[in-house]
Amino acid sequence: MNKNPLAQAVSLAVISLGFSGGLVAQQLSQEPTSDTMVIEEVVTTGTPGGASIRKLDASFSITTLNDDEIAKVSPTSTADLMKSIPGLWVESSGGVSGANIDVRGFPGGSDAPFVTVSLNGLPVYPAPTLSFLENSSLFRIDETIQRVEGLRGGPNPVYSNGQPGLTTNFILKEGTEQTEGRLKYSTSDYDLQRADALLTGKLSDDVYYMIGGYVSSSPGVRDADFSAEEGHQLTVHLTAELDNGKAGFYLRDTDDHGTWYLPGASTLPADYTQVGPSNRRVLVPVSQADGNGGSSTAWQSFDMGEGRGWDGSIGGAYLELDLGDGWTLNERFSLTSGNADTLGFVPDGSPVRLDSLTDLNGDAITSATTVSGATVSGDTLVQQFGAWVVRKDIEAVTNDLSIAKQWDTFKITAGYYTSSWEVNEWWSIGNQKYYVLGHDGEQIASVGGVGEIACNAAGVATCGWSYDVDASGDARENALYLAGEFYLGDFTFDLGVRSANRETNYSVDDGALDGVFTTYKADEDGTAYTAAVDWAFADNMGSFFRINSGFKFADFDNYREFGDSFRAGSDLVIDVDQAELGYKLQDDNYSLFATLFYNETQGMPDCVVGSDVCTRLETEATGLELDGKLYWGDFTLGLNATFQDAEITSGEFQGNQVQRQPEHQVRLTQNYDWTLSNGVEVSLYGAVSRVGERYSDSSNLTTLPAYTKVDLGTVFYINDLNVQLAVNNLTDEEGATEGDPRDPLAANVRYILPRNIKLSAAYDF
Template identity: 50%
Template sequence: MNTRKLAVALAISSVLGTNLAQQAVAQQDDSTQENKDFEQIIVTGTPAGAAVRKVDASFAVTNLSAEAMKKLAPKSTADLFKAVPGVWAESSGGVSGANVFVRGFPGTGDAPFLTVQMEGAPLFQPPTLSFLENSTLFRIDETVSFMEALRGGPNPVISNGQPGLTTNFLLKEGGDYTEGTFKYTTSDYDLQRVDAVISGALADDLYYMVGGYVSSSPGIRDAGFNSEKGHQFTINITKVLDNGKMNFYSRVTDDHGVWYLPTPLVEGVDNNYTQMGTLTRQGSIQYGPDGTEQAFDFGEGRGWDGSVSGGKIQLEFGDGWQFTDRFNYTKGDADTLGLVPQGAPTMLANVADNGTSAMGAVTGDTYAGDTLVQQIGRWVVRKQIESFTNDLALAKQFDALKWTVGLYTSNFSANDWWSIGNQSYHVVAPGGENLTGIDCNDNADSCSWNYDINSTGDGSTRAFYTAFEYAVSQDLTLDLGLRRENHSIDYTVDEGLDGVITKAVQYDEDTTSWTAGANYMLTDNSGVFFRVNDGNKMPYFDDFRDNFGSYSNGDDLIFDVQQYELGYKRAGDNYSVYATAYFNEVESSNVTQPGAPATLFVNEAQGIELDANYTFDMGLNLNLNATVQDTEIKESGNPAEVGNEAQRQPGWQLRFTPSYDIALAGGNYLNIYGTLTTMDDRWSDNGNTVVLDGYTKIDLGAYWEASENLNVRLSVDNLTDKDGLTEGDPRNPAAPNGRYIMPRSVKLSIGYNF
């Protein structure tokens, strides 16, 4: 049997123990650097989650081990996605609420083309609702074994039909021996965090893994109080059967942090600035027709307080039959409270009642007329979500043909209460306080706008999908996937909090998606693939609210996504090269701020993704991750935007990550690593009126294995304290506001493995 056939056979036989196989691969890769790149196994993007060699896959997928994730030292889940070619992740908003862009797909905020899975099941069917994207619902800790990221490819057919990016996090599983990790982490911004995980056997063929963390800090941008707090607990029980495996998990999370927003781009304001502080964290808003007043703690920021519980069953039967069922139940609160800038800063004398000064609402201090002030909105969003998802698949191997048929179902709901707006002038200073003696501040109706809603929505997705894979020869494989989906939404909105329903939706539509691919292996460990797909961006609750006029006129609000991919892959004992060229045409819509009318448009994008890795015998490893793309707005409800580039996505970006192992006495080692990130200029808006300058960022780290059990890790993020911008002012592009990347920070972790 040749090398490729043997590897494929091992991959297929390991489908019932995928995580154990992945962990073994990760162990080799992380500690001895002896892992052969061509033996890397992936399970995301394949029908029924079947395990295949990465080099055999006919689509673009990135996989990261637990150690690779630690080297990236992500500040949030979305920050990890910077390691995925073709993805632009703006994780500058804090621990939650990232903006994630994929391959030039249109977007203004959140992550409409991102789905996050755990153990192969989506955490929440809608990829994005206003103030909620999927990465908010997931926290990385020591219980995570692997992350895989699939962009394009068969995405429109499998799972929830996401045509863009699907990331899948795989949990660690127990084995025959008891083992675990205890880790303490601190930082130069007074982070206090403890992680722990333990795994082992409960009985013959019955295994457990439990773990989690407790964390607290004032935040990388010091708010003067513990503005980032959280804890998480995860349990995963695995049962190995004679003909398969099943596992059941539950993860409970309560984690939130200050919502970092664009700040005024003026002298004295840098990437350490935050408007949140002890003088501003508590405040009152007025809402509803009667101007009801209520106080809130805006230090709550953004986060997730909820749980995800589910499981996976994988069984093999005679004559080549395989059965897979992946399911989960998600429920919790994903609230957002923050201080949002409105317009440009100005001198206090321009807005003060007496034209010369005003007083601090908290301190009583007098501020002179030359004090810089800015309107800041107190925004409150309460969001309760719930969903149950089940993905069942049956596969059959007929000699050269493999056939998979599946049924995907999801019921989901979201109940929202908002009061956004509530502007008043604040001093432009870290934690700068609200003022009195300004008519706009003392009489809310004089210059503040509010958009207040109370909404409730229920939805369901039912999809039948099938996939065929045919081995024409030992080298050539063809595949075809089809998906027929029914999508229904029931949604009502009370705009104004006066008990009057202003928008009501009863929606029920069907759509079809498909994908077709060809994979040709040039050698055992190299090949090319071609893929085309046609998918859809389905409408969810906010799409109806923002596009209600279009819906009332009979539009189905289903946006088409067409993609073409041509890929080359090659992997050897100590190197791998994956290159993918893509072209897509995507329909979508956007709003400048909630409550504003939506603009419909079509983007085209073409580009090349590169992911290359080389390991030298001396212990040096080099990784290169690069994307070059060209985007164009082909159609738009605003004719002035036609022909422009897509907003907030660089024409090129590159990440170079070297690491070097130094052998120490006693068989231990020191690993030194770093990442150089550099990217092109971007446009802040689709009108291409404001440029966001490109920047270069350097991260460094070191991992010392002091003994068989004890280890130390030091990570430095943004070594040169670069003031890069990820966005301008999305509500008013002309306003001189922008959101900085995180300032320099240093983390130190001490771990004990047993």
């Protein structure tokens, strides 16, 4: 296919106009039929300045989901939706926040160090992960999302925040010429009560609006016996069509949290959660400076029912201008500010019988009393739980400015990316006490006057460790990037380079707080590049080959974990090199995007949670991603598969498999549409996911078994009303996502969410 620049410019102009009026966006959400050609998907992620290109023309691996596809996934969280993107291993079993997400065999196992979540092209927080905070926790999905684009590898290291792994970009819906809206109510078998609303329209000539949000409450999929999941969100998006471009402004305010689901004893059911009405309020020991160079302990009351969540706002603005004579300018700005806190019961060690413990006098315990005065017999199972409290106040400002010039056979883009972000945080973790094992199990208080269990004695923590943090940090990154494209017949060559500088300051008082702060200062430089050739050897297919070299600067926590080695001159930057070979096919009734990938990483921290034991890993991964669809009349079959061999190539774990990532995972989706005799349209859909074996940690001591998960749903379209029934985990599979990250041999496991049923009714007007 000859990529005529003039034809491309006309096509992109039509695409831009379509998006401005919401026309193409509506088309993208329609299901193709046997007598219509598949709508050509358009992507903006991974392109210089966020320029629109056809997915078929992209020389990188990117997956798109429109609003209809998002609704049929019926995700329980933002991370849960990411399971629809190949190349990812997603542990969304922790609740509405706090997922673990790994990419393409990159080392990880905790939070999401190689995942960036963006809104309208800019990251919601430039650092992908801080301890107890990853990007997906700052984002909630609702009716205001038009589509999501998931880019793996490719040109990622050059654009935006230079993420070498995954960039997931959520695109907001825009206003429409005519006033349109949606009212939606959702409930479930776990007593979800949720109301969504969306309204789009025109304010004046060439000025459009979109406003929407939700209010939600439930006890949670794992029933906490109180309103453990509560939230609300409001989003406003204004757009203006200019004579030579487009401008927009958006603001999203969110307050949403839910129970933090943690690994539990493997003998307990998958719907278990320890927190409940009887134990949610606890006294937590907090160390503080005593004024004499030491520390003392105070006690504060906290509500473990708060769980994990986000209370904050994300706002932004953008400007896209055609300056004439082939020149274009793109300006994007965003501001994020709020609190992302974590509270919950963290298990420590395996469950034991009460009579296997001894009191402070060394005598065996035959009975005990809980904090409410209830008697506990010696054969009762008890377990240590730490009441962990992490408060995080974050803020980030990001700006991306680019200017591009198009000639007949060449295009060049220059850009300047700058961002600054802060964190003020306070932790109290560890703090183990014995609790009766089971939902709403109370803390053990005393043992009949003979003496208390040692770790329950006030101010004594011999059952485990206690660790407090009081810290503040700020970072600023400035980056220049330059990208060029050259067209030669059916070939497109592109090259991009990024030069970045990051300055970091982090002051921390950790361990037992004594008022003595250690300050880390860093000034680091890095250069990333990407190069690719794309061959469009037919109208409906092509291939590409790409290489890139990127890096991940150290974030605040790395200085705390590796402070001594950093001061001794150690380089804390993680280096990533990747290569990709892709095949692309898109026709009337089918599409297939296949990518062979290879990557190497050097310098990834691997730390034992709750200790100061940290090593730095080198890894290597080879794999294949498949992303395809087959349209056969009214039947649609989708394929999302990843096959990989990822291993550690250095240190004591050399030769081991990268932790918690399977060698294969396959997700098949099905959708069948038909019309009843009374004119009612029906859609029946489902998904079958197969996840292979994984290892719980880098030592590969504990194997997490393979499992198969089945989802099923149906939607009835009755004029302007649609009714959806979605069943998640139909067979109630108990698939393990992780063991105990603090003790690989402990009998604790976190399962995928148990079977749950959601019913919703939406009215469109």
